Amino acid sequence: MTLYRQIAILVSFVFLILLSTILLVSFSIVRESAKKELYENAQNSVSSLSISISSTEATQGAIETMINASFDNGNYERITFVDIDEKVKYERTKEINNSNIPAWFEEIVEFELPVAKAKLSSGWQVIGTLEILNNRSVTYFQLYNIMMSMVMYLGIACIVFLLILSYVFHVILRPLLDIEKQAQAVMKDEFVIQEKMPWTKEFKAVIESINAMVRKFESIFKTASDTLTENKELLYNDNVMKIANRRYFILKATEYLTDENGKNYGSTIIMSVKKADVLNQVLGYQSTDKLLFEFAQFLKEEVQNYSDAIVCRINGTEIVVMLPKIYMQDIKSILDKIVQYINDKLEELKLNKEEFGLDIGVCEYEPQHNMSELFSLVDYALAQAKLLPSGHYYELLNNKVAIAKERWRQIILDGFKNDSFEIMYRKVVDTFTKVKRHNVVSFALNSNNESYFYGTLIAPVVELGMVQDVYLYVIKKVLLSNDSQNDIPLTIQISSQFIEDEDTYEKLKKLFRTHQHEVKKEIIFEIPESVINKHFENSQHYIKLFKEFGFGFGINSFMAYGEDYNYLKELKPAFVKADKQYILDAQQNINVLKIVLDSLGIELIATGVNDLDEIESLNQKGIKVVAGMVVDKI
Incomplete structure (x- = not known):
């Protein structure tokens, strides 16, 4: 009262x-x-x-x-x-x-x-x-x-008398309402400053104390956020070429190779500068660095229209371009432009094309590949490229037996018709209490005595433009599911293609409205950090929709690669999921990230954790909730 x-x-x-x-x-x-x-x-x-x-x-x-x-x-x-x-x-x-x-x-x-x-x-x-x-x-x-x-x-x-007294009390006690709102905002980890001061001495002292505390927390958040942005530049950027470095490539490629998004297939271009040490002696270090910088900017411009493409310098002489959802046959024009660009530069600098230039290899990665297999493919493609004459590139062909697009379409349509999509769950566990925090929703399609799991299925779904249909079907199935674990929340990971589709929002809203009274469990929707950074307004639209119908919201594939982190304060996700490689990679960066998240009451969850030794390292960093194959060992 x-x-x-x-x-x-x-x-x-x-x-x-x-x-x-x-x-x-x-x-x-x-x-x-x-x-x-x-x-x-x-x-x-x-x-x-x-x-x-x-x-x-x-x-x-x-x-x-x-x-x-x-x-x-x-x-x-x-x-x-x-x-x-x-x-x-x-x-x-x-x-x-x-x-x-x-x-x-x-x-x-x-x-x-x-x-x-x-x-x-x-x-x-x-x-x-x-x-x-x-x-x-x-x-x-x-x-x-x-x-x-x-x-x-x-x-x-x-x-x-009571009306007069009520008005007088309302005027006198009005600052209490402001104090209450500010206190509730503090409990929600929101930074609200009360500018209007009451004339009652005691109330004024309370508001000034709360304002001082809020300013302190806001200052901590801003300082940590700025530090995180600066660390991003130091940790993940190459100072010479002004593109991402090897550390960033490993983190991003690990994210792409997981089966939690639609980017687990595509092509990778590997390029190596020939005789870089001799080139430095001929042109000078500054000119060579300028040449590398210009080439990196050329690569960025060429791939800017490809969604989620990354350009990274993985060592002094090697550059890699990763193009999710793009097969080798679709990037020949880029390869030809790269070859042409190098030939033109060599002619401009009057350098020998046989002695200098680039070795270029290209390969495809598939859902079943892990990070070590990707590096093996890239290394093999580059090794073969070095055997080719200057001005050529090596294509590492994939010998997989592909299912035709129309066949895939029929398999998916039959799955809708026969309700043969199977909902599967991956556990997220608190390593201290051994209690499940939530289950991550995945799915498989059973057809003709064969099961197509998410990692295999998502590539043809994206190619066929059926992401919206499949996700809406799965979301509806999850909303109406009724199992024995209704007390354990479910999380549904939303892909970038789903959010980018223009009419998805209205269809999803209609689905929520139709079945809002039939949902019997807590459901949280996860959006990748890269999607929020790239489509912030659209993501914000969806997040408001989730909250309007009582669903939670979280962020996955977090790498702290945004320009600033005020969006965390605005969106207030329930949790942030980051790959264990990112968390274990830089102690200082994680400490700063923990300050940012703790100041907002957001929990950090480690994903891709496979070994018990990794849990001990994560616990030392203050992270107790994990996901990955290790949960079956806990």
Whole structure:
């Protein structure tokens, strides 16, 4: 209960007691006054009537006549003539009628009234006593009206007073609402500064204290964020060519090769500068560096239209270009342009084409490849390229037996028709408590006694432009799933192709609206960091949609390669998932990242963890939640 409401209830209670006391005391005074007045009036009446009777012959008939006249013209309950022997000689009575007042009020207000008496004489002889009792029903009715008026006016006064008091309290306690909002924002790890200061000294001190704490946390976040950005330049960029380095290539290639996205197939171009040491002697180090820089910028321009392409310098003489979702047959134009560019530069510099230039190899990588296999393919392609004459490139052909596109389309359509998509889960575990944090959703397609798992299936799905259809189908299946582990959250990893599709948003929103009351478990949607950096507004649109329907949001494939990290403060993901290679790669960078995430209340989860030794190293860095093959060993 709020302080305002507590004070309002207390003041209302006190004021109610006060009004009740005033009403009770005032009514008691009025009641006693009415009772006294009623008796005095009766006494005056009996005195007047006795004098009138005494002035006559005071016979029995005259007495009765006078009593009848007074009774009929007055408002009396009883008039009695009693002789000197206390015998009632004559009496007139009237039944009390209290029908015009409530019974409960009559019980409260009813009182006994003393009988007014006067001696009746004939000449000098006392012949009896005259008694009059006034009619109390009229007084009861008047008292009832008085009480109702008092209740009404005091009630109006009470309401006016409480309204005024409410306004005063609202003005005085308004800073408390601001303090409450700011405190709630702090609990949500949001940086909210209260600029407007109250005039109440105590409230002002509290707000200044909270503002100081928030500014401190915001300063820590900004400093850590800036440090992380600077570290990114130092850790992942080549100073000469101004492109990514070997460390970045390993992290990014590891991300691409996982089966958590649609980038686990494509082509890789490997290039090696011939006789780099001699080239440095001929041109000079500065000119050689300039030549390498210009070549790197040429490569970046050539691949800028290819989604998620990366250009990296993996050592002093070797450059690699990785093109996800692009097969070798589709990049021949790039290879030809590279060869032409090198020939033109050699002619411009008047260098021997046979002695200098580039060795160029190209190969394809597939979903089943891991990092060591990719390096083996690249090394083999480059070794073969060095055996070729200048101006040629080596293509390492893939001997896989490919399924035709239309055959794949039919397999997928049959999967929809026969509901043969199987939902599978990968565990994410807390290494301290051994408790599952959530299950990551994956899927496979069973067709003709053969199972096509995600890594194999996603490439043809992307090629056929069926990412939206497959993901919407799987999401619906997950939303309606009802298994025995409803208490364990599920996470669904969203690919870049799904978000980039223009009409996906409306279809997803319609799906959520249709089945929002059928969802029986907590569901979290994951978006890769690269997608958020590249399509921030679109990603933000989807994140709001997730939260609108009560779903959570997390970030995966995190590499801290953005320009800044304020988006973390704005989007507030439940967690951030990063590959264990990235986490174990640079101690200082992870420490800074932990500061950024901890200041926002965001948990860091390590993925791709395969060995128990890696868990120990991660725990030393303060990371306890992991995903990967190692979870089956815990």
